[in-house]
Amino acid sequence: MIHQHRVYDMDINLIAALAADNGSTRLKAALALGSNPEPGLVDTLVARCAIEPDFYVRDMLTWALTRFPNEITVPRLVTELHSENPQARSQALHTLSKIKDAGAWPAIPRSLLHDPDDAVACSAWRAAVALVPDGQKGVLAAELAAQFGRGNRDVQLCLSRSLIALGEEVIEPVLQTAMERNDPGVHAHASATKRLLRDPSAGFELAVQEAKRIFVLGQDR
Template sequence: MSDLEILLRQCAVEPDFQVREMLTWALIRLPANRVVPRVIEDLTRPEPQARCQALHTLSKFKDETAWPAVASRLDDENQSVVRTAWYSAVALVPKGERDWLAEKLATRLGHGDAETQLSLSRALVALGKDVIEPLLAVAAERGDATVRQHVDATVRLLQDPDSGFATSLKRARREVALGRTRSTKG
């Protein structure tokens, strides 16, 4: 069995995050033309951890040929895989697909727990202000209170990436409850 296969097999079952990081580090030191196609195959494995780790590894290679396979995981049945796919998709999205990705991600505004919302907000913010501001404005106008809260927290994260999301989300909830957020424009 090759080093590549041993590393990938261990990525799928290793419980320790730090060890998985070291496995990814070892994988990205192997030739991309050999690793990327093989890692893409792991996106169809039944184990969510294998799919998550494959997505994470692909994001480190920054090889746009992996984009279609990564984009297909945005609708994975496992929420952890979906969150990892957001991050990986942002890292790999071709310039011509950025608007599509932003629209796809924006449909998830207001869904999930605080950790999921933070992951989504970070992915959106990473796409850039020019891409997401129009989508956030529409979501704030058309969405329910939960969506508006999430939009407001995302806008705050966009304006101050170092701010605490939990604080932003709490402040957003208060602003929406008081009826002060109908638009993302100041």
């Protein structure tokens, strides 16, 4: 009984530390909670993910959640996917991509792949690639390719890397289709993705600019 009280008191202190002003304190609290996972604390960790401002602390919270049984964490994270808070959606997707429980795939709303918030969309792309069954990879590739040309360099690179992770055979058809589009942004993004597929060390931004230049020259002929 005394031991149980000590554990309870420790958990209470760590929960309080998750809301501390000092980021290092919050980081250590997340580490401690993940090192000694108590199932009743999953809600606390998920709720903190939605509001935690520090990237490194959020990553530690994700790690902590991967230490709990999937049957507890996955349903709770799936609930977060419907939150009005973009960070809640993004972090839940990120954590699901780390847990890699295939059973979560049917529960991910496909609308998240087109979420207006770029951070949520990027997290959705990465989670989808990590969880999609082999038989649905082609459908996912087409859905992702529909967003060629979206966003800034970081968003476009995220989309390209997500597509590449699906495999060359899966994405070749959608790359070819996109490169035939009469849209310089779409054409350039798809071309840069193809170059990145062939040469992972290639400079993405330079590839985009070069593809746009070639597209314009082709239009001028």
